[in-house]
Amino acid sequence: MTESRIATLHPAWGALAMSVAGASMVSLLDPLPGSQLDDTIGLVFLALSGLTALTITVLYGIKLVWHTDSFLADLRHPGMGSQTAAWPASLLITALATSQAATSGVLSPGLALWPAMVVGGLGLVGTALIGFAFFARVIGLEQIPPAAISASWFVPVVPLVLVPSISVRLKNLDSPLPDALLTWLGVAAWGIGFGLFMLLAAIIGGRLLLAEPLPPHALPSWWAWLAPLGAGGLGMVSGATLIGDTASIAVAEWLILAVWGFSAWWAVFALIVIIRSRAAAHFHLGYWAFGFPTAAFASLSLEVARRHDFAALSVFGAILWLSLGVLLVWLTGKTVRGVRSGAVFQR
Numbered sequence: 001m002t003e004s005r006i007a008t009l010h011p012a013w014g015a016l017a018m019s020v021a022g023a024s025m026v027s028l029l030d031p032l033p034g035s036q037l038d039d040t041i042g043l044v045f046l047a048l049s050g051l052t053a054l055t056i057t058v059l060y061g062i063k064l065v066w067h068t069d070s071f072l073a074d075l076r077h078p079g080m081g082s083q084t085a086a087w088p089a090s091l092l093i094t095a096l097a098t099s100q101a102a103t104s105g106v107l108s109p110g111l112a113l114w115p116a117m118v119v120g121g122l123g124l125v126g127t128a129l130i131g132f133a134f135f136a137r138v139i140g141l142e143q144i145p146p147a148a149i150s151a152s153w154f155v156p157v158v159p160l161v162l163v164p165s166i167s168v169r170l171k172n173l174d175s176p177l178p179d180a181l182l183t184w185l186g187v188a189a190w191g192i193g194f195g196l197f198m199l200l201a202a203i204i205g206g207r208l209l210l211a212e213p214l215p216p217h218a219l220p221s222w223w224a225w226l227a228p229l230g231a232g233g234l235g236m237v238s239g240a241t242l243i244g245d246t247a248s249i250a251v252a253e254w255l256i257l258a259v260w261g262f263s264a265w266w267a268v269f270a271l272i273v274i275i276r277s278r279a280a281a282h283f284h285l286g287y288w289a290f291g292f293p294t295a296a297f298a299s300l301s302l303e304v305a306r307r308h309d310f311a312a313l314s315v316f317g318a319i320l321w322l323s324l325g326v327l328l329v330w331l332t333g334k335t336v337r338g339v340r341s342g343a344v345f346q347r
Contacts, residue, residue, distance in 0.1 A: 006346055007067040009059055011074050012285035013087025017056045019291025021049040021093035023324055026295045028100045029302050031321040033314070038321075039106050046097050053119065059086050069266040075170045078141060078146035079187045081134045083286070085156035088126025094160045095120030106136070109173045117175065120166050123159075125187070131157030146211035151224035152289070153200050160193030161232040164239040171242065190235045207244040216280035220289035222270040226263055227239035231294025233259040234303055260304045263297055283334045285344055291331065294324045310317065 027042030075081045095116045102112035134156045138144065164186030171182050181189070214221060218327045233256040240252035298320035305313035338344035 006059060006063050007070045008345070008347055009063050010285055010344075010347065011080055011083035011086060012091055012288065013056060013059075015288035015291070016085065016331075016335070017049070017052045017090030018086055019123045019288050019295070019328060020045060020052050020293040021090055021097050022262060022295030022299075023328060024300070025093060025100060026299045026321055026324065027098060028104050029299055030104065031302060031314075031318045032299070034241065039104070041325075042101065043106055046094075046101055046254065049090075049094045049097060050115075053090055056087055056090065056244055057122075063269065075133055076137050077148075078144050079150070079152065080136055081137065081156050082152040083159060084161070085130045088123045088130060089159035090121050091123030092127060092159050095123055096166050096169070099166055099173065101145065102173055103169045113170070113175060114264060115298050116166065116173075116179070117170060117171035118169075120163075124163060127157065127159050131160075140319075143322070146207055147218075149211075150214060150218055151183070151204060151206045151221035152215075152286075153204060154197060154224060154228050158193045158197045158200070159230045160189040161197070161228060161235040163189035163193075164242055165231075166236045168238040168241050172176065182309065185281060186235075186242045187239045190232070190239050194228070194232045194235070197232060201225075205314040212346050216277050217282065217284060217286070219274050219277060220286050222273050223267075223290050223293050225266050225270065226293035226294075226297040229259055229263040229266070230293065230298075233263075233300045234296075235308070254286055256300065257304055257308065260300050263300060267297060283338070285335070285338075287334070288331055290327060291324065294320060294327060298324060 023046035025236040027038050027045055030038060032038040060071075065193035071084075075084050097117040098107070098112050098119065101107040101110045106193050118226075167182040170177065171179055236259070237249070237252040237256050298317050299305065300314055301317035301320060304310065307315055335344060
C-alpha cells in the first residue's frame with residue numbers, strides 16, 4: 001500500500017475487522033449443537049480476525065505516527081471521527097473470540113490466554129482514549145450537522161460493554177489478574193459503555209424524528225443499533241456472573257430477554273427502512289457495519305435461548321449465523337471489486 005493511501009486510509013476499514021471478529025465470536029458459541037462445523041468455521045474466522053486486526057493495527061499505527069495530521073483530521077470530524085474507534089473495537093471483539101475459543105475447548109487455555117489479555121488490553125485502552133478524544137471534540141462544537149449524527153456514534157466508548165464478557169472468560173481460564181480486578185473492570189466498563197449507549201440512543205433517536213431522513217448511503221446506521229444491544233445484553237449477564245450473586249444472575253437472565261425483545265423489534269423496523277431505501281444506496285466501506293451487529297444479535301439470541309431453554313430461538317440464532325456468512329461473502333465480493341477499481345480508496 002502506497003504512502004498516500006495510508007495517509008488517506010478510511011476509518012471504516014475497522015468495521016471490516018469488527019465483522020470478521022464478530023463472525024468468529026458467534027461461530028464459537030455453538031450455533032450448530034452437536035456439530036464440529038461451527039467450531040471449525042470459528043477457528044478459521046479467528047485466524048482471519050487475528051490477521052486482519054494485526055494488519056489494521058499496523059496500518060493505522062503508521063498513519064497515527066507518520067501521518068498524524070490526517071489521523072487527527074479524521075478523528076475530529078463529527079461524522080467520520082466516530083468510525084476511527086472501530087479499530088480498537090475490533091481488538092476487543094478479537095479478544096472475546098479468542099477467550100471464547102479456549103472456553104469452548106477449541107483452543108488450549110495456554111495458547112489463548114495471553115493473546116486475549118494483550119489484545120483485549122490494547123482494545124480497552126484504545127477504545128477509551130479514542131472515545132474520549134472524539135466526544136470531547138463533539139461536545140465543544142457550536143453546531144453539528146444533522147447528517148453527522150447517526151448510529152456510528154455508538155462505535156466510540158460503547159464497545160466497552162464487551163469487557164465483562166471478556167473478563168468472565170479470562171477468569172474461567174485462570175488469568176493471572178486478580179478476580180476482583182476482572183470483576184471491577186467488567187462491571188465498570190459495562191456501565192460506561194451501556195450508559196453512553198442509552199444517552200446516545202436518545203440523541204440519535206431524536207435526530208431521526210426531528211431532522212431530515214438519513215441519506216441512502218447511511219443505511220448501515222439503521223442496522224448498527226443491534227450491536228450495542230446484542231453486546232450489551234451479553235455483557236449484562238456476564239457482569240452478573242462475575243459478581244457471582246445468584247439473584248443478580250437470575251435478574252440479568254430476564255433482562256437480556258427484554259433486550260432481545262427490543263432488538264428483534266428494531267431489526268424488523270430497520271429492515272423495513274433498508275428495503276425501502278436500498279434502490280438509492282450504493283456500496284461503500286461503511287457497509288461492513290452490517291456485519292458485527294448481525295453477529296451481536298445472533299450471539300444474544302443464542303445466549304437467551306440457552307439460558308431459557310428455548311429451542312425455537314436457538315434455530316433463529318443459527319439462521320442469523322448462516323445469514324451472517326452469506327452477508328460476509330457478499331461484502332467481500334463487493335470490497336474486492338472496489339479494491340480492483342480503486343473505489344474503496346476514495347474519500
